[in-house]
Amino acid sequence: MATKPSSTIEDYLMEIYDMGRAGRAVIAARLTEKMGSAAPTVWNTVQRMHRDGLVEISAVKEITLSAAGMEAAESIKRRHLLTERLLVDILGLDWADAHEEAHLIEHTITPRVEARIMAVLGNPETCPHGNPLPGLDPRTRPTTRPLSTSKTGDEWVIDGINEPAEEDHELMTFYQRNGLMPGAALKVVDVQSYNHTITVEIEGRRVTLGTSAAENLRIIVEAPAVSAEQTTDNRQQT
Template sequence: MMSVVPSSSDQKMTNERPSPTIEDYLGVIYTLDRNGDRVISARLAQSLDVSAPTVAATLKRMQRDGWVILDDHKEIQLTPSGRSAAMNVIRRHMLTEWMLSRMLKLPLSEIHREAHQIEHTLSPEVAERLQAELEDPRFCPHGNPLPGFEDEAENWVPLSSLDPGETAVVRRIQESLEEDYDVLTFLESKGVVPGAQFEVMELLPFNETVMVSIEGNDVILGLRLASEIYVNKLE
């Protein structure tokens, strides 16, 4: 992850909870950063589906309030208070996903969108009780690690990197896919979900697909999609 560069704007750090809009920005910045992506204004505009002027105006307020800084290369970095707030909102989001999945039995394709509507309203006390009720999960239902547990996923590899004949267990459907209802519905219908064991049957670079077998059923995935599904190889 990117290191935090000290700045005079850090002197304005606040202990107040940011607004839902600012929490959305903080969560996206944190997620892009931990996935190794460059955090620039254009990526925020794309991820949040807002205009470039809107991002610029919001970042200006975030700098003023001590949530972020921009380095000499115009990359966005979280201040200590910004990182703490980002980790809190992502944690609340993932706990809410578990509540919707485990308690209300909503499908994997719906919980991200629904959790986004609820996460901003959870108090710290409710979040703590929810975490205890869920027995302290380390990953969300999609397999993405809760903040602080990233090291537990460091040995997982993209499905697209496997060779024919190798077997593995699906561990993580990366955050970039969580917004895509159609893709998640497809994956869930084919059994490509965290915990599923599979074998790579065929890799076809010429048409950029990979065929895997899950519970006796062949599933064809595009390599781009397969690169965003992380797995744990079996020996």
């Protein structure tokens, strides 16, 4: 597809990309739920994307990105995450508000502006919520798991917030208010199976998390296999 996709198509591309990255099969019903449009509208849009070579539709109606679709999806995703960084790091917007505000800006960013934002921000590897920019060597990412898998006495460092949770502004505000953000260290002090809560100690305070909050918080269990600097050096030598 030679021309830049419309903002609507870019929204669909990013949703399909996010679902795929989360390991979820993409079907029209799930897209309808996420996009907030009528089912016929969503399916017609998907068919247009198929016509334009952006997605493939299997015999069982599962939707996947084509090579061209993946390239376009990674582009809009990168612009979205960079916009979040710009809003938080440069403009001082609240961490919990960045995701929603970035959606209003991302479609207007040109490749030239994207490159400038990258330079101004010092080539960040993640968004403010700890999610990696597309195109990074996966070996530079730590091994993680949900906080909900912890037991009493475990000590962790937070890697980030699962991307679907960023849509929940109330949850993001809870994380921010309690310092549950990437890089923060915490200790699990209580796990209650009967009501599915986990209590952690962070910065001298105790915070109790319910199921959703604990499942969407990623903690680091193993450091990256290689550093970003190593992969950069390797590319320069080849």
